[in-house]
Amino acid sequence: MKYVSYWHDTAPRFAGGLQAPVEGHYDVAVIGAGFTGLGAARQLAMGGARVVVLEGERVGSGASGRNGGHLNNGLAHSYLAARQELGKERAIALYKAFDCSIDTLETLIAEEGMDCNFRRAGKLKLASKPQHFDGLARNFEAIHAEVDPDTALLSADDLKREVLSPFHGAMLSRKSAVMHMGRYVVGLAEAAVRRGAVIFEKAEVTEHSQTGGRHCLKTSKGMVTADAVLLATGAYTTPNFGYFRRRIMAVGSFIIATRPLTDGEVAATMPGNRTCVNSMNIGNYWRLTPDNRLIFGGRARFSATSDQRSDERSGKILRESLGRIFPQLAGVDIDYCWGGLVDITKDRYPRAGYQDGLWYAMGYSGHGAQLSTHLGMTMADAILGRPDRNPLKDLDWPAVPGHTGKPWFLPLVGLYFKMLDKIK
Numbered sequence: 285m286k287y288v289s290y291w292h293d294t295a296p297r298f299a300g301g302l303q304a305p306v307e308g309h310y311d312v313a314v315i316g317a318g319f320t321g322l323g324a325a326r327q328l329a330m331g332g333a334r335v336v337v338l339e340g341e342r343v344g345s346g347a348s349g350r351n352g353g354h355l356n357n358g359l360a361h362s363y364l365a366a367r368q369e370l371g372k373e374r375a376i377a378l379y380k381a382f383d384c385s386i387d388t389l390e391t392l393i394a395e396e397g398m399d400c401n402f403r404r405a406g407k408l409k410l411a412s413k414p415q416h417f418d419g420l421a422r423n424f425e426a427i428h429a430e431v432d433p434d435t436a437l438l439s440a441d442d443l444k445r446e447v448l449s450p451f452h453g454a455m456l457s458r459k460s461a462v463m464h465m466g467r468y469v470v471g472l473a474e475a476a477v478r479r480g481a482v483i484f485e486k487a488e489v490t491e492h493s494q495t496g497g498r499h500c501l502k503t504s505k506g507m508v509t510a511d512a513v514l515l516a517t518g519a520y521t522t523p524n525f526g527y528f529r530r531r532i533m534a535v536g537s538f539i540i541a542t543r544p545l546t547d548g549e550v551a552a553t554m555p556g557n558r559t560c561v562n563s564m565n566i567g568n569y570w571r572l573t574p575d576n577r578l579i580f581g582g583r584a585r586f587s588a589t590s591d592q593r594s595d596e597r598s599g600k601i602l603r604e605s606l607g608r609i610f611p612q613l614a615g616v617d618i619d620y621c622w623g624g625l626v627d628i629t630k631d632r633y634p635r636a637g638y639q640d641g642l643w644y645a646m647g648y649s650g651h652g653a654q655l656s657t658h659l660g661m662t663m664a665d666a667i668l669g670r671p672d673r674n675p676l677k678d679l680d681w682p683a684v685p686g687h688t689g690k691p692w693f694l695p696l697v698g699l700y701f702k703m704l705d706k707i708k
Contacts, residue, residue: 285599285618285619285620285621286619286620286621287595287596287620287621287622288620288622289349289350289466289539289620289622289624290466290539290541290573290577290579290619290620290622291344291349291350291351291353291464291465291466291467291469292344292345292349292350292466293466293620294464294466294467295344295349295464295466295467295469295470296467296470297470298342298343298344298470298473298474298483298485300473300474300477300483301339301343301483301484301485302482302483302484305505305506306338306484306487306503306505306506306507306508307506307507307508308336308508308509309334309508309509309510310333310334310335310336310482310508310509310510310511311328311333311334311335311510311511311512312328312333312334312335312336312510312511312512312513312514312664312667313335313336313337313338313499313501313508313510313512313513313514314328314335314336314337314338314513314514314516315337315338315489315501315513315514315515315516315517316337316338316339316346316515316516316517316518316520317337317338317339317342317343317344317473317483317485318344318346318347318348318349318469318516318518318656319348319468319469319472319652319653319656319657319660320516320518320645320646320652320656320657320659320660321337321339321514321516321517321660322337322343322469322472322473322475322476322657322660323392323472323656323657323658323659323660323661323664324514324516324645324660324661324663324664324667325337325476325481325483325660325664326472326475326476326479326481326661327660327661327664327665327668328481328664328667328668329476329479329480329481330479330480331664331665331668331670332668333667333668334480335480335481335482336481336482336483336484336508336510337476337481337482337483337484338484338487338488338489338501338503338508339483339484339485339486339487340486340487340488340489340520340522341485341486341488342485342486343469343470343473343483343485344465344466344469344470344473346517346518346519346520346624346625347518347519347520347624347625347626347627347648347652347653348465348469348653348656349465349466349469349624350537350539350622350623350624351465351537351539351624351652351653352539352569352570352571352579352581352653353462353463353464353465353559353571353573353579353653354407354460354462354559354561354569354571354653354654355385355386355389355460355461355462355463355559355653355654356382356407356457356460356559356561356651356654357382357383357385357386357407357432357457357459357460357461357654358379358382358383358427358431358432358457358459358460359375359378359379359382360632360649360650360651361632361633362419362423363375363379363423363426363427363430363431364422364423364426366378366379366633367426369631370633370679372430374675374679376430376431377675378633378675378676379427379431379432380431380675381655381658381659381675382651382654382655383432383459384658385654385655385656385657385658385659386404386459386460386461386654388657388658388661389402389461389463389468389654389657389658390402390404390461392472392475392657393463393468393471396471396472396474396475396478398467398468398471398472398475399467399471400463400464400465400467400468400471401462401463401464401467401573401574402461402462402463402468403461403462403463404458404459404460404461405460405461405462405557405558405559405571406456406457406458406459406460406556406558406559407456407457407460407558407559407560407561408438408443408446408447408454408455408456408556408558408559408560408561409454409455409457409561409563410443410447410451410453410454410560410561410562410563411451411452411453411454411562411563412451412452412562412563412564412567413452413563414452416452416563417452417453419563420437420453420454420455420563421437421453423455424437424455427455432457432459434457434458434459435455435456435457435458436455436456436458437453437454437455437456438453438454438455438456439453440452440453442454445555445556446554446555446556446558447553447554447555447556447558447560448552448553448554448555448610448612449553449609449610451562456558460558460559460654461654462559462571464573464574465653472657484503484505486504486505487503487504487505487506488503488504488522489501489502489503489522489524490502490503490504490522490524491524492513492524492525494641497511498510498511499511499512499513499641501513512643512667513641513642513643514642514643514644514645514660514663514664514667515528515642515643515644515645515646516644516645516646516660517646518532518625518627518646518647518648518652519532519534519535519624519625519626519627519628520534520625521627521646525642527639527640528644528646529688530683530684530687530688531629531630531635531647531681531682531683531684532627532628532629532646532647533627533628533629533630533684533687534625534626534627534628535625535626535628536594536598536623536624536625536626537581537582537623537624537625537626537650538581538582538594538595538598538599538601538602538621538622538623539579539580539581539602539620539621539622539623540579540580540581540599540602540603540606540618540620540621541573541577541578541579541580541618541619541620541621542577542578542580542613542616542617542618542619543577543616543617543618543619544575544576544577545572545576545577545578545613545616546576547576549576549612549613549616550572550576552612553578553610553612553613554570554572554578557572558571559571562609566582567582568580568581568582568602568605568606568609569581569582570606577619578606578610578613578616580602580605580606581602582602582605594623595621595622595623596621598621598623599618599621602621603618626648626649626650627646627647627648627649627652628647628649628650629647629649629681630682630684632649633647633649633676633679634646634647634648634649634651634652634655634659634676635647635676635679635681636659636662636663636674636676636677637674637676637677637678637679638666643663643666643667644663645659645660645662645663647681659674659676662674
C-alpha cells in the first residue's frame with residue numbers, strides 16, 4: 285500500500301515553475317497554487333495583468349490534489365436549510381454557482397486541451413436510513429421546482445441499477461461530474477504559465493505587509509511586491525493571516541483507493557458509475573476511476589493533522605466502512621491511502637471577497653473541487669475591475685468562538701456527530 289495521494293502518484297509533475305529567486309513587482313500576487321489560485325492566475329494573465337503565484341509546497345499539494353475526485357453540482361447543504369438561512373435569492377444564486385462551476389471546468393478543459401478524464405457522471409445522495417429518504421424527498425421537491433429540474437428522486441428499487449448496497453433511495457443530480465484531479469491541477473498550472481503567469485514553488489509566504497496600497501510579501505526564496513493580493517490557501521492558511529485562520533477550521537479528511545476492480549466486481553458494486561455520498565453526518569463518499577479503482581473517503585477521524593500515522597489509522601476505519609457498505613469488497617486489496625486538510629467554516633458555506641486589503645476565496649468545507657476554479661476566476665474578474673459575479677459577496681463571516689487557528693475542539697465535534705448518527 286502506498287501512503288500517497290492517488291492523484292499525485294498518477295499525474296505528471298509540474299515542471300513550469302520559475303527557478304530564479306522570488307523578486308520583482310507584479311500587478312497581482314496569488315498565494316496558493318491549488319484550483320482557486322491557478323484558476324485566478326490564468327484569468328488574470330488572460331486579462332493582461334502581471335501575476336505571480338506563490339506556493340509553499342508544490343502545485344496541487346494541498347486539497348486540490350488530495351480530495352475524493354467529485355465535481356458535484358448544487359449545494360452540499362440541504363437546499364431548504366440554505367433557503368431559510370440565506371434567503372431564497374442567495375440560496376438560488378449559490379446553487380447555480382456550483383452548477384456554473386461544472387460548466388466552467390468543462391469549457392476550460394476543452395479550451396486548454398487537458399487530458400484529465402472529465403466526465404459528466406451524475407451524483408447520488410443516498411439515504412442511509414428510511415427516515416433520511418423523507419428528508420431527501422422534501423429537499424428534492426424544492427430543488428426540482430425552484431432551481432434544478434435536471435434532478436430525479438430514486439426509490440430503493442431504482443437504485444438496484446445504480447449501486448448494489450442496501451440504501452433506501454436517493455436524489456440524483458445529473459449535472460455532476462468527475463475528473464482526474466492530479467492531471468487537472470498540473471494542466472491548469474501549465475495553462476496559467478502559457479497565458480503569462482509566473483509560478484514559484486517551495487516559496488511559502490512568511491511575512492505580509494501593506495504600505496500605501498502596495499503589498500510586500502516575503503517568502504523563503506525572496507520577496508515580491510504587488511498592487512493586489514489574492515489569498516487562496518484554504519485549510520493551509522498560515523498563521524500570519526490571522527483573520528482567516530480564526531474563521532477556518534482545518535479538519536482532516538481521509539481516502540483509500542482499491543486495486544483495479546474486475547468488470548464483474550464493478551457490475552456487482554457500482555453499475556451506475558456515478559459519484560455517491562451517503563446521508564450520515566459522519567458519512568462516506570465514493571466513485572470509480574477510469575481504471576476501475578474504487579476511491580472511498582470520509583471523516584474517518586476528527587483530526588487536525590494528516591501524516592502517515594494518522595492516514596494509516598484512518599485508512600483502517602475507512603476499510604471497515606467500505607466492508608459494511610459493500611460486503612462484496614470486504615477483502616479487496618487497498619493500493620492507496622492518504623489524507624489532507626479541509627477548510628471548514630462554522631456554517632459550512634464558502635466565503636469570497638475583500639477584507640483588510642486582501643482578496644480571498646476559501647472555506648469550501650469539503651466541496652471545493654467543483655467550485656474553486658470558478659470562484660478563483662470570479663475573484664480575478666473582480667480584481668480586474670470587471671462586473672462582480674461573486675455569489676458570496678457581503679455574506680457575514682464571524683470568527684469561530686474560541687478558535688485561534690488550532691481546532692482543539694474537533695474530538696468533541698466528532699463525538700457529537702457520532703451521537704447524532706446513532707439517534708437520527
